[in-house]
Amino acid sequence: MAKMRGPRKSPGTNKAEVPTTSQTTSPPRLQIDWRRIFIRILMMTGIMVAVYYTKATDLVTFVTQKEEVLSRSVDITCSEDYAQELLHFPGCTPRKCGRVVFDTLVKPSEVAALLNIAKRGLSMGGSTGGASILDLHSGALSHGNAFVNIFKLEEARNLFTEQDFKIYSFVKNKIHKAIVDHFGIEENKLYLTHPTFFSRITPAPPQTVHDEYWHPHVDKETYESFHYTSLLYLTDYSYDFEGGRFIFIDKDSNKTVEPRSGRVSAFTSGSENLHHVERVTKGTRYAVTVSFTCDPKHAISDPVLQR
Numbered sequence: 001m002a003k004m005r006g007p008r009k010s011p012g013t014n015k016a017e018v019p020t021t022s023q024t025t026s027p028p029r030l031q032i033d034w035r036r037i038f039i040r041i042l043m044m045t046g047i048m049v050a051v052y053y054t055k056a057t058d059l060v061t062f063v064t065q066k067e068e069v070l071s072r073s074v075d076i077t078c079s080e081d082y083a084q085e086l087l088h089f090p091g092c093t094p095r096k097c098g099r100v101v102f103d104t105l106v107k108p109s110e111v112a113a114l115l116n117i118a119k120r121g122l123s124m125g126g127s128t129g130g131a132s133i134l135d136l137h138s139g140a141l142s143h144g145n146a147f148v149n150i151f152k153l154e155e156a157r158n159l160f161t162e163q164d165f166k167i168y169s170f171v172k173n174k175i176h177k178a179i180v181d182h183f184g185i186e187e188n189k190l191y192l193t194h195p196t197f198f199s200r201i202t203p204a205p206p207q208t209v210h211d212e213y214w215h216p217h218v219d220k221e222t223y224e225s226f227h228y229t230s231l232l233y234l235t236d237y238s239y240d241f242e243g244g245r246f247i248f249i250d251k252d253s254n255k256t257v258e259p260r261s262g263r264v265s266a267f268t269s270g271s272e273n274l275h276h277v278e279r280v281t282k283g284t285r286y287a288v289t290v291s292f293t294c295d296p297k298h299a300i301s302d303p304v305l306q307r
């Protein structure tokens with residue numbers, strides 16, 4: 001807290017400086033406290049440099065790859081985007097908006113199993129450009145400059161097991177519960193929605209609009225049904241890939257979430273959470289986007305093994 005300033009005291013005494021009789025006869029001398037002025041200038045310069053630096057870089061790290069956080073969150077005033085839906089989906093539509101990161105929710109063995117599913121599935125296809133997806137619900141798999149249904153590919157017939165689907169749903173349920181608890185909503189009123197998918201990003205130049213993942217966007221504008229977005233990262237920023245940080249774009253500054261293997265980042269999907277992903281410049285980035293809605297019409301079921 002800033003200190004309150006009172007009248008100046010003489011050094012070593014407790015009294016305020018009062019001119020003596022002899023001093024009143026000669027004109028008062030202006031005492032310049034150069035040390036104090038110097039300290040003030042130094043402090044002002046420091047503040048100016050700090051303000052300039054913040055504006056120039058405009059980037060604040062919300063959570064680094066190196067740290068492991070139990071949970072780190074920030075509340076943000078909700079945008080107007082939910083006004084109508086508050087009436088239709090009470091107990092679920094965001095009233096508390098913001099962002100939260102959990103690093104210990106998903107176990108390393110679960111992350112390894114999911115990364116393995118992503119690699120196996122994406123090895124059957126992949127985009128010619130830098131961004132590929134695999135959706136275990138619909139079967140959509142990036143392939144060249146388009147998509148195929150992985151469940152219809154002969155060569156992928158025995159690719160997945162019951163265990164793969166079990167672990168996928170188990171992890172999804174943990175994320176669902178964490179979102180319900182953090183945002184204070186009702187468990188049975190929040191549903192998984194489309195699209196929920198694995199993503200793989202490489203530095204390959206884009207070939208179609210589907211490869212252009214780096215544009216700033218609001219998830220609720222891209223997908224109207226979204227109320228809560230979550231991302232589970234399967235690889236590590238600065239180890240497995242470079243670039244590819246997730247960035248919230250705020251008025252004061254931008255806030256970065258550095259992907260970390262096992263990190264879950266969840267946020268309300270409205271315009272209070274405008275964001276983008278930096279272009280990946282090196283290596284390969286894997287993640288799962290797990291999306292939730294309050295609208296039962298847009299609910300999707302857990303995926304099942306199709307043979």
Ligand SMILES: O=C(O)CCC(=O)C(=O)O
Nearest residue numbers: 199219231246277287289
């Ligand atoms: O992969 C990420 O970190 C975020 C991707 C994203 O913003 C999205 O799919 O809407």
Ligand SMILES: [Fe+2]
Nearest residue numbers: 217218219275
């Ligand atoms: Fe997004």
